[in-house]
Amino acid sequence: MSVSIKKGIQAFKEQIDAPIASYFNSCVHCGLCASSCLFYVATGDPKYTPIHKLEPMRRVWKQEYTFWGRLFSKLGISKPVTDDMLDEWQDLLYDSCTLCGRCSLVCPVGNDLVYMIRKAREGMVASGHAPQGLKEGTYRAMTIGSPMGVTLKSFKKIISNVEEETGMTMPFDVQGADYLLLMSSAEIMEFYEFIGAMAKIFAQANISWTFSSETFEATNSGIQIGSSDLAAELVQRIVDGAEKLNVKYVISPECGHAYTSLRWEGPNLIGRKYNFKVVHVLELIDQLLNQGKIKMGDKHIEKLTFHDPCQIVRRGGVIDEPQHLMNKVADNYVEMSDSGKLNWCCGGGGGVSANSHADELRLKTFKIKKRQLDDTGVKTLVTSCSNCRHMLEAGLEENEMDIEVIGLSELIAEHLQTNETHQDNKQ
Amino acid sequence: MTTIEMLTWVRGPGLVIAIGIFLAGTLVRLIEMLMLGRRKDLSEPRNAASAKYGWRLVFTRFLPPFAASDVPAIAFLASYVFHIGLFLIVFFYVPHITVFKELIGFGWPSLPAWFIDAVTLATMIAMFVVLWHRISDKVKNYLSGFNDYYSWFITIFPIVTGYFAFHRLVLPYNDMLVIHILSVELLLISLPFTKLMHAFSFIFSRWYTGEAAGRKGIKL
Numbered sequence: 298m299s300v301s302i303k304k305g306i307q308a309f310k311e312q313i314d315a316p317i318a319s320y321f322n323s324c325v326h327c328g329l330c331a332s333s334c335l336f337y338v339a340t341g342d343p344k345y346t347p348i349h350k351l352e353p354m355r356r357v358w359k360q361e362y363t364f365w366g367r368l369f370s371k372l373g374i375s376k377p378v379t380d381d382m383l384d385e386w387q388d389l390l391y392d393s394c395t396l397c398g399r400c401s402l403v404c405p406v407g408n409d410l411v412y413m414i415r416k417a418r419e420g421m422v423a424s425g426h427a428p429q430g431l432k433e434g435t436y437r438a439m440t441i442g443s444p445m446g447v448t449l450k451s452f453k454k455i456i457s458n459v460e461e462e463t464g465m466t467m468p469f470d471v472q473g474a475d476y477l478l479l480m481s482s483a484e485i486m487e488f489y490e491f492i493g494a495m496a497k498i499f500a501q502a503n504i505s506w507t508f509s510s511e512t513f514e515a516t517n518s519g520i521q522i523g524s525s526d527l528a529a530e531l532v533q534r535i536v537d538g539a540e541k542l543n544v545k546y547v548i549s550p551e552c553g554h555a556y557t558s559l560r561w562e563g564p565n566l567i568g569r570k571y572n573f574k575v576v577h578v579l580e581l582i583d584q585l586l587n588q589g590k591i592k593m594g595d596k597h598i599e600k601l602t603f604h605d606p607c608q609i610v611r612r613g614g615v616i617d618e619p620q621h622l623m624n625k626v627a628d629n630y631v632e633m634s635d636s637g638k639l640n641w642c643c644g645g646g647g648g649v650s651a652n653s654h655a656d657e658l659r660l661k662t663f664k665i666k667k668r669q670l671d672d673t674g675v676k677t678l679v680t681s682c683s684n685c686r687h688m689l690e691a692g693l694e695e696n697e698m699d700i701e702v703i704g705l706s707e708l709i710a711e712h713l714q715t716n717e718t719h720q721d722n723k724q
Numbered sequence: 725m726t727t728i729e730m731l732t733w734v735r736g737p738g739l740v741i742a743i744g745i746f747l748a749g750t751l752v753r754l755i756e757m758l759m760l761g762r763r764k765d766l767s768e769p770r771n772a773a774s775a776k777y778g779w780r781l782v783f784t785r786f787l788p789p790f791a792a793s794d795v796p797a798i799a800f801l802a803s804y805v806f807h808i809g810l811f812l813i814v815f816f817y818v819p820h821i822t823v824f825k826e827l828i829g830f831g832w833p834s835l836p837a838w839f840i841d842a843v844t845l846a847t848m849i850a851m852f853v854v855l856w857h858r859i860s861d862k863v864k865n866y867l868s869g870f871n872d873y874y875s876w877f878i879t880i881f882p883i884v885t886g887y888f889a890f891h892r893l894v895l896p897y898n899d900m901l902v903i904h905i906l907s908v909e910l911l912l913i914s915l916p917f918t919k920l921m922h923a924f925s926f927i928f929s930r931w932y933t934g935e936a937a938g939r940k941g942i943k944l
Contacts, residue, residue, distance in 0.1 A: 313760060314760050314761060314762050314763065315757055315758050315759075315760045315761055315762045315928070315932070316762055316928075316929070316932035316933075316936075317760070318756070318757040318760050319757055319925050319928035319929040319932060320929050320932075322753070322757060322921050322922065322925035322928075322929070323921075323922040323925040323926050323928075323929040324919070324922070325872075325875075325919050325922050326864065326867040326868055326872050326919070327803075327864070328861065328863035328864045328866075328867055329789060329795065331863040332794050332795060332863075333789070337863070341862075343862050343863045343865075343866035343867070344866070346863050346866065346867060348867070349866070349867060362756060362760065363753070363756065364752060364753070364756070364917070365917055401933065401944075402789070402790070402944065403789035403790070404785075404789075404933075405785060405789070406785070406922055406925075406926040406929050406930065407781055407782075407785050407926065407929045407930030407931075407932075407933045407934065408929055408933065409932070409933040409936065409937075412933075412936070560767065561767045561940060562767070563767070564766035564767045564768070565763065565765060565766050565767060568766070569766065570766055570768065571768075574768070611942070612940075612942075613940065614770055614937075614940035614941035614942045616941070616942065638942065639790060
């Protein structure tokens, strides 16, 4: 047995807790999780059945933590987890799982399969079986501070461009500001309209906010690849930056896994509670509208639909806010079939978008999104996750579909009440 | 050994041994599961009453899921029929209640024998439907191994032998009764060590998932 496989098995062992054991004990091989998985539905290949993706971890559980398994293992009649097996499972645990959590909604015995896959990836990292693309992204996140290699210098350059375009000043390192706004690399590099939109919302709400030059990246490659040590360090950077500026809130931007990693996993990774609260940008905007701190002006007239990002809605618990906001901003908002927490993933969550080995398979899954979109007949698709946005744009282009993708925060900012619309309303 | 001697043994010491293995096995399996523990969640809950959501899921997951469009309705129906059927047969057939009364000191009202007879027939048919589905469905077939087929066999074996005994089929009543009780004992001693363990562990698996989602304000 090689050293790396020993490390891998040890990591699997460490990850197995009472919930995992209860899940393996309960599974009756009913196969319902397959019918909810976008990779199985798109390909029809039974190897993509979610519970099958956990076979290496199940074997470790059985051989280490059950009576018969231990006995069979001692007698040398059980099948061990090998390097070859984990090699084969790389496709199943990384390429064909976006951690979207749809399977966790259907399992009759209530197994939370995403919880299991997230943990199984720890064993894959420890045994050296993580995909190259994710390793590289994680390396950039650890060394440069961003999985896409965005440096503070390039971030500040983008900011000054936005300042020029909007005529607004973007605050940096304001001690004691109420809100610290984080960004995802994709927002900085591709969708920087988000920055101007947020500045506009903050200005109208008259709240104090800031960027931090020590911590601006919200994404967490450590979570996606499955390395709690690295994930903890990435969270710690945000916590240090936020606590240094003594902010009350940290805003998680329009990025799905950034929210779940900071809001839900973060305190567990660093082993303590934060001295600030984490709020998702949609929660904040909804709250500001409800408090009357910002007001909507005109509405978007053309037909719109909304793609619910898995990590924000189904896994994050920000379920009602996107609906409230879509109804407030759009005159003609049509929900997709399976909307809300039942939505189908964009195909690129959970690190799949960073893993070029998975590109071909990922694009196959888009046919589900295509069907959902064709049913609505929209020309504009709204979402609130930069990764979803990127993946949706790629899928639409591949399928030659003429649909524009926009971010919900920007849409709201665009339709805020201005002095002119305020006058119009009065007349 | 005569049939009567056999019957005396399976009803007496045999049953005691089987129940002993069943109880001890189940207890050990639950303890080895719970001993693994669960780390305290340090994130700030959106909903502090998350335990309630755990219990909620324990019950709501009895309902069929929204997304299983490729599963034929008959397979769904059959799995409900055989679970409910098993429950009614085990706990509401007069002779079974008598056994429970001897074991735990109290009984409860029974369902009429003709009704249990019909339920048994339906349960057997349903179990063959789920077996057919396990073999013919590509996902289930792919996932299935010894544990799945063995579990199916030890579940249907007591139902079939009970049905035969009741209707005096195949073998004389007492002989069939011996086989019936032995088949129940096989089920009892196997349950903790097969996937049939889900009969107990499902409460935990549903609770953990429901509770974790509830903390995040997600009603599963």
